[in-house]
Amino acid sequence: MPDVLPRTPAAALDEARRRFTAAGIPEPRREALRIWADLADCAMGDVLLGREQPIAPELTDRFARAVSRRAAGEPLAYVTGRAGFRRLTLASDHRASIPRPETELLVELALEQVQRGGAVDIGTGTGCIALSLALEGRFSEVLALDLSADALALAEQNRRSSGLPVACVRGDLTAPIASGAVDLVVSNPPYLTEGEWTSLDPAVRDWEPRLALPSGGDGLAATTALLDDGRRVLRSGGWLALEVDAMRAGEVARRAGALGWTAVTVRRDLYGRERYVLARRSGEP
Numbered sequence: 001m002p003d004v005l006p007r008t009p010a011a012a013l014d015e016a017r018r019r020f021t022a023a024g025i026p027e028p029r030r031e032a033l034r035i036w037a038d039l040a041d042c043a044m045g046d047v048l049l050g051r052e053q054p055i056a057p058e059l060t061d062r063f064a065r066a067v068s069r070r071a072a073g074e075p076l077a078y079v080t081g082r083a084g085f086r087r088l089t090l091a092s093d094h095r096a097s098i099p100r101p102e103t104e105l106l107v108e109l110a111l112e113q114v115q116r117g118g119a120v121d122i123g124t125g126t127g128c129i130a131l132s133l134a135l136e137g138r139f140s141e142v143l144a145l146d147l148s149a150d151a152l153a154l155a156e157q158n159r160r161s162s163g164l165p166v167a168c169v170r171g172d173l174t175a176p177i178a179s180g181a182v183d184l185v186v187s188n189p190p191y192l193t194e195g196e197w198t199s200l201d202p203a204v205r206d207w208e209p210r211l212a213l214p215s216g217g218d219g220l221a222a223t224t225a226l227l228d229d230g231r232r233v234l235r236s237g238g239w240l241a242l243e244v245d246a247m248r249a250g251e252v253a254r255r256a257g258a259l260g261w262t263a264v265t266v267r268r269d270l271y272g273r274e275r276y277v278l279a280r281r282s283g284e285p
């Protein structure tokens with residue numbers, strides 16, 4: 001930022017836009033506006049309406065620091081500390097991966113199958129899936145589970161600020177869940193291969209927790225473990241809803257069928273990519 005602090009949002013936004021353009025950030029104007037709106041806790045339209053008003057030096061200062069972080073490549077949701085997911089605005093920081101739009105559809109698909117009884121979100125991260133299930137479903141109990149103590153602390157923070165009835169539990173996949181305890185298991189587990197993680201866009205790989213991304217040499221370690229033990233934790237007739245990599249959806253469905261799941265279907269995201277596998281636990285144990 002220049003030596004003299006900008007005195008209006010318009011000047012500050014203009015300077016930020018120049019820095020973002022130089023740093024190769026897509027949509028530099030929109031991102032500058034988004035950061036300002038989040039820091040000022042107002043809508044983007046309100047920022048534009050007041051763009052020629054004098055501003056508090058404290059806000060200008062915070063904006064300048066946020067712009068420097070974003071220009072250095074830090075993801076927008078970590079810089080602003082916020083991420084939108086379905087009907088929620090969640091706290092977001094380096095402790096957990098950033099919720100993605102495709103996961104919003106996973107919640108939709110899960111809720112189409114089950115809305116009552118017990119639900120568990122495995123690998124909860126920010127808590128986005130579990131909190132949405134609690135907000136939009138009619139479950140008697142929702143568990144948010146993660147192996148990462150950091151992610152779970154962030155999920156707990158989001159649980160407290162949302163006031164939603166979700167229990168945050170630390171543990172390894174389905175291990176902490178009693179047999180036949182739930183009607184719905186939803187998970188967006190780590191699903192990249194080690195090789196895919198290495199060649200991932202640095203904007204993701206260098207900032208988001210490694211534990212959230214790769215899962216064994218074939219990318220299927222967590223997914224296969226969920227297929228293996230998921231039937232144990234579900235009541236008869238319960239559903240499993242998984243987010244998967246588009247290249248491996250068919251393989252996940254094949255493994256599900258081989259492990260005794262019924263009604264196995266592969267579903268597509270809004271771009272037509274095969275990104276979800278749904279499966280049901282039949283009556284037999």
Ligand SMILES: C[S@@+](CC[C@H](N)C(=O)[O-])C[C@H]1O[C@@H](n2cnc3c(N)ncnc32)[C@H](O)[C@@H]1O
Binds near residue numbers: 096103122126211
């Ligand atoms: C792709 S992120 C998904 C986070 C969040 N559910 C979302 O959709 O934004 C995967 C999550 O799984 C967690 N995880 C990885 N291995 C795990 C394991 N063995 N048991 C439980 N959680 C695990 C990671 O810490 C991470 O939060």
